[in-house]
Amino acid sequence: MTMTIVQAITLAIAVLGAALGVINTWHAIDKSRVKLRVRPKQAIPVGAADPDLTFCIEITNLSAFAVTVYETGVFYKGTDRRGAYVQPILMDGKSWPRRLEPRSSVTVYGQTPDAMPGHQLKCAYAITECGITSTGTSPAFKQLAKHLI
Numbered sequence: 084m085t086m087t088i089v090q091a092i093t094l095a096i097a098v099l100g101a102a103l104g105v106i107n108t109w110h111a112i113d114k115s116r117v118k119l120r121v122r123p124k125q126a127i128p129v130g131a132a133d134p135d136l137t138f139c140i141e142i143t144n145l146s147a148f149a150v151t152v153y154e155t156g157v158f159y160k161g162t163d164r165r166g167a168y169v170q171p172i173l174m175d176g177k178s179w180p181r182r183l184e185p186r187s188s189v190t191v192y193g194q195t196p197d198a199m200p201g202h203q204l205k206c207a208y209a210i211t212e213c214g215i216t217s218t219g220t221s222p223a224f225k226q227l228a229k230h231l232i
Contacts, residue, residue, distance in 0.1 A: 118145040119152070121219030123207035125227070126192055136172060138195045138227075142209045142217075144183035151212040153180035155191050158218065159202040168193045180212065195227065204228035 086094070119142055126139040144150050156167035171179055171191035181189045196204060204227065206218040 114147050116146070117150055117211055117213065117215040117217075119143065119150065119209050119211070119215075119217035120145055121155075121207050121209050121217050123157070123219065123221050123224040123227075125223045133172075135194050136192045139190050139192045140168075140207045140209070141188055141190045142181075142183070143188035144185055147185055149182055149184050150215075151180055151182045152189070152209050153212050154210040155208065157196045157207050158205040160205040161202050164202075165208065166196045195231075197231075204231060 122141040122143075124139050124141060126137050128134045128136055140155050142152055142155060154167055155171060156165050158165050168191055171193060173179060173181075173189065173191065175189075177189075179191075183189060204224070206220045207224060208216055208218045210216050
């Protein structure tokens with residue numbers, strides 16, 4: 084059984100249509116997900132800033148819609164306990180919890196997290212009002228975790 088040119092072109096168009104349909108479906112599903120980038124950083128107090136504020140967590144909303152972040156802090160390895168910044172310090176003077184519009188970010192400042200006895204720092208986290216937890220780490224955070232052993 085051989086295929087004619089018309090049948091080959093029809094098959095190629097059908098395969099292309101099916102592939103584009105799958106890609107479009109994946110893109111639609113991905114667009115409706117909450118996506119936050121969580122970056123722990125070392126803060127260097129300058130000028131009149133509080134010298135105890137040596138750690139910060141930058142949270143960026145990469146979603147296509149607004150998201151409210153109500154908790155941030157650090158997770159510890161080997162336990163479900165976390166070190167949360169209950170009243171985080173924000174340099175822009177706006178309130179917490181923070182509603183982040185798409186592509187906007189907030190930086191939360193605080194003291195360097197303490198090591199929990201027997202548990203190293205694992206990563207920084209942010210929790211949204213809808214219960215989604217996003218985590219992140221950085222080279223500075225890894226260095227801090229090694230230093231606090």
